[in-house]
Structure formats: structure tokens, C-alpha cells
Amino acid sequence: MSYNFRKIVKPLLSWYDKNGRxxxxxxxxxxxxxWVSEIMLQQTRVEAVREYYKRFLxxxxxxxxxxxxSEDEILKLWEGLGYYNRVRNMQLAAKTVVKEYDGKIPADYEVLLTLKGIGNYTAGAISSIAYxxxxxAVDGNVLRVMKRLSGSYDDISKDKVKKDMERELREVVPKRAGAFNQAVMDLGAMICIPNGEPLCDKCPLKKFCEARKHGIQNELPIKAKKKPRKIEEKTILILECDGNIAVRKRAAKGLLAGLWEFPSVEGKMSKKELEKVFSEEGWQVEISEMGESIHIFSHIEWHMTGFRVKLKEQIRKEEYTWVSVSELKEKYAIPTAFQAYTKQIL
Ligand code: SF4
Structure with a gap:
């Protein structure tokens, strides 16, 4: 028998009025x-988003x-948040809003969905909270809460499960739609939390919760495991000459598209191996170790070994741009993936 979500609306709203973040x-x-906040919050913690949000606005x-x-400006503002296509898409959508909607972001859910980078969740959030x-507005957090409430073993990584939940909730979203959606988000962030035991004793919906009733709150929700990530080994080179550093722009498509990065070579090299490569090419260098670092993307892990390579003269390669440390800090968006090394030079 399906669960009746209607009964949670009232207690949830009164809890939200007192406890909402x-x-x-x-x-x-x-x-x-x-819109800006929801796009930033995808895959990023609330605490980390606060500063970015302020600076962006x-x-x-x-x-x-x-x-x-300019693209450089938006990427710089996004630097550190990752998933840079989110801000690129947001800009494309902003251009459409200006061109086709006279600068007014549409209120209608279906129209919002036609804008670049706006999916069901974001469309639901804008349409309900702002209008x-x-x-x-259903995302992974909302699904977790709802599947626990209804005591359901559905796999929340399945598209169909999400769509069905959107359909079910559409029937019960009250007039205070924005408050309701934000209340579920807050319950998911503060009480019915993802990693670790949900705080059922403090939950305003405990009376209505099937998972709690059957003691299965720690088993739910069910989420199929993803394929293991591919591991790529890289040797990162911080090439330095007279206070300038070499950076290069990544390809326009693919992972971290169009962002700036430090030169690197595939595979893990030792200091000795690097010294040999440089000396064979006739470069006088002083190499020091910058340590190892791992960065995890959704499908790939980079396992990096970094070296600072001091040169007497700049290596002239078409792909390299030599920039001063202060330019690097102010103008060039270097992805967080390189943070372990960026931190050591800025
Ligand atoms: S009672 Fe527990 S499991 Fe159920 S919704 Fe509340 S916090 Fe989540």
C-alpha cells in the first residue's frame, strides 16, 4: 500500500517555522x-557555499x-566549487533569460526546465521558493527522508523512483510550497541525516515514520553502488622561473574543460627520473618534492605526485602561459584538484 505523504505536511511546517535554518x-x-544558491549547493556543503554565494552576488x-x-570572471568566482559546467550552463541560461524573457526568470516549472542546467530539482526549488x-523539489536528500518515512526499499539511484516520488509529492505540496520544500531539505540536513544514524528522537515526523516503527532507519534508503572509479596517476610540475609559473589551458571539452592547470605528465615519476628527463633535454633545473595528493571526481580519481622545478630560463612551449604568482591568484581559475600544490605557491 502506498504511503500517504499528506499527513506529514502540517507537523513538518510547524517544525520548520521554529527550527528552519x-x-x-x-x-x-x-x-x-x-537559482544561484541551488546550483552552488549541488554537490557542495552549505557551509562551504555561504562565502561563494556572497562573493558571487x-x-x-x-x-x-x-x-x-566574461568566462574567466565566472570561472574565477566558481574556483574551488568544482563542477564548472554548472556555472557555464547557468550563464547560458542567464543569456536566454535576458534575451527571451526580458531578464525575468520564468516562474513556470515547465519553462524553467527548458533553460540550460536547470533540472527538475532546481526548477522545483525556484518555482516553489521564489514564486x-x-x-x-526532489533530490537525493528528499528521497532519503521520504523513503525512510514510507519504509520503502526502492533503489533511489533509479530515475523511475525519483520520478514517482515527484509525482506523489506533487499531489501533497501545500500552498506554502517553498516552506514545505525547504522544510524537507532542513529535516534531511539536520535530523534525518545521510551519513550516520538519523536523530529520530528529535524528529517531528517520528509518529508517521515506517522506518522508525520497524527499526530499519539505518538500512534505508537503498542506493545501488556505482562502478569503481578509474584511477589516473599524474606527475604535476610547478615550473618556476624568476617568480613566474607556467600554466596551460585544458581542452575545451571533457573533465575540467577550459580551466587552467599546471603542466603534468601521465604516470608517477620520481625526482630522479624527472631530473634525468630535464637534463637529457638540456635544462638546468633544481627540483624539490611537493608531496602526493589525491583528488576524487565522480568517475575518476587523480593520484598525483607534485614537484617544484626551478628553471634558469623559461621553457617556451605554445601551450604554456607564464604568469606571476599574483596574476595566478587573481585572474586564473585553477581547479581545486590542484589545491595541494596551489597552496604551496600562493
Ligand atoms: S523518524 Fe527518523 S528515520 Fe523517520 S523521518 Fe524522522 S529522522 Fe528520519
Whole structure:
């Protein structure tokens, strides 16, 4: 028998009115503010997003500003948040909003879905929080809470399970749609938490919770395991000459597309091996170790070994741009993947 989500609406809203989180983007939930915050919050923790959100809106306070910003500026503002296509898509969508909707972000869920980078969850969040439309916003957190409530063993990594949940919730989202969606988000973040035991004793919905009733809250939700990630070994070279550092732009497509990076070679090399390569090519160098570091992407892991290579003269290669440390800091968006090394030079 299916679970009746209608009964959770009232207790959830009264809990939210007293316990909802106070977050910068909730102070003035315009469509643009909701949109920027939701895109930032995908795959990133709330605490980490606060500063980025503030800085982004100071630099680009209106959708028109985002539409007209340079790619380097938006990437710099996003530096460290990862998944850079999110901000690129947001800019494409901003251009459409300016061109086709006179700068006004559409209120309609279906129209929002036609904008680049806006999926069901973000469309639901903008439409409900900023415009009060009665639509749900379902992401992994919401699914976790709902599957525990209903005591369901459905696999939440399946698209169909998500779609079914959207359909079920659409029936029950109340007039205070934005508050309802944010209440579920908050319950998922504060009480019905992902990693570790949910705080059922403090939960306003404990009376209605099938998982708690059957003592299976720690088993749910079910999420099929992903394929193991591919591991790539890399040797990262911080080439340095007279206070300048060599960087190069990554390809326009693929992982970290179009971002700046330090030169690297495939595979793990030792200091001795590197010294040999440079000396065979006639370069006088002083090499020091910068340590190992791992960066995890969704499908790939980079296992990196870094070296600082001091040169007497710059290696002139078409792909290299030599920049001063302060330029690197202010203008060039170097992905977080290289953080272990960036930290040592900036
Ligand atoms: S009672 Fe426990 S498992 Fe059920 S919704 Fe509340 S926190 Fe989650």
C-alpha cells in the first residue's frame, strides 16, 4: 500500500517555522538568489557555499550581470566549487533569460526546465521558493527522508523512483510550497541525516515514520553502488622561473574543460627520473618534492605526485602561459584538484 505523504505536511511546517535554518539566500529569496544558491549547493556543503554565494552576488548581483560576465570572471568566482559546467550552463541560461524573457526568470516549472542546467530539482526549488508554485523539489536528500518515512526499499539511484516520488509529492505540496520544500531539505540536513544514524528522537515526523516503527532507519534508503572509479596517476610540475609559473589551458571539452592547470605528465615519476628527463633535454633545473595528493571526481580519481622545478630560463612551449604568482591568484581559475600544490605557491 502506498504511503500517504499528506499527513506529514502540517507537523513538518510547524517544525520548520521554529527550527528552519537561517541561510543567506533565504533572507531575500528572489528567483535569481534561489537559482544561484541551488546550483552552488549541488554537490557542495552549505557551509562551504555561504562565502561563494556572497562573493558571487557581490560581483554579479543581477541575472543581466551574469549574462554579460566574461568566462574567466565566472570561472574565477566558481574556483574551488568544482563542477564548472554548472556555472557555464547557468550563464547560458542567464543569456536566454535576458534575451527571451526580458531578464525575468520564468516562474513556470515547465519553462524553467527548458533553460540550460536547470533540472527538475532546481526548477522545483525556484518555482516553489521564489514564486510559491505548488511543485516539489526532489533530490537525493528528499528521497532519503521520504523513503525512510514510507519504509520503502526502492533503489533511489533509479530515475523511475525519483520520478514517482515527484509525482506523489506533487499531489501533497501545500500552498506554502517553498516552506514545505525547504522544510524537507532542513529535516534531511539536520535530523534525518545521510551519513550516520538519523536523530529520530528529535524528529517531528517520528509518529508517521515506517522506518522508525520497524527499526530499519539505518538500512534505508537503498542506493545501488556505482562502478569503481578509474584511477589516473599524474606527475604535476610547478615550473618556476624568476617568480613566474607556467600554466596551460585544458581542452575545451571533457573533465575540467577550459580551466587552467599546471603542466603534468601521465604516470608517477620520481625526482630522479624527472631530473634525468630535464637534463637529457638540456635544462638546468633544481627540483624539490611537493608531496602526493589525491583528488576524487565522480568517475575518476587523480593520484598525483607534485614537484617544484626551478628553471634558469623559461621553457617556451605554445601551450604554456607564464604568469606571476599574483596574476595566478587573481585572474586564473585553477581547479581545486590542484589545491595541494596551489597552496604551496600562493
Ligand atoms: S523518524 Fe527518523 S528515520 Fe523517520 S523521518 Fe524522522 S529522522 Fe528520519
Amino acid at each position: 537561517s541561510l543567506p539566500w533565504r533572507e531575500e529569496p528572489t528567483p535569481y538568489h534561489v 557581490e560581483a554579479l548581483p543581477r541575472v543581466e550581470d551574469l549574462a554579460n560576465a 510559491g508554485k505548488q511543485v516539489p
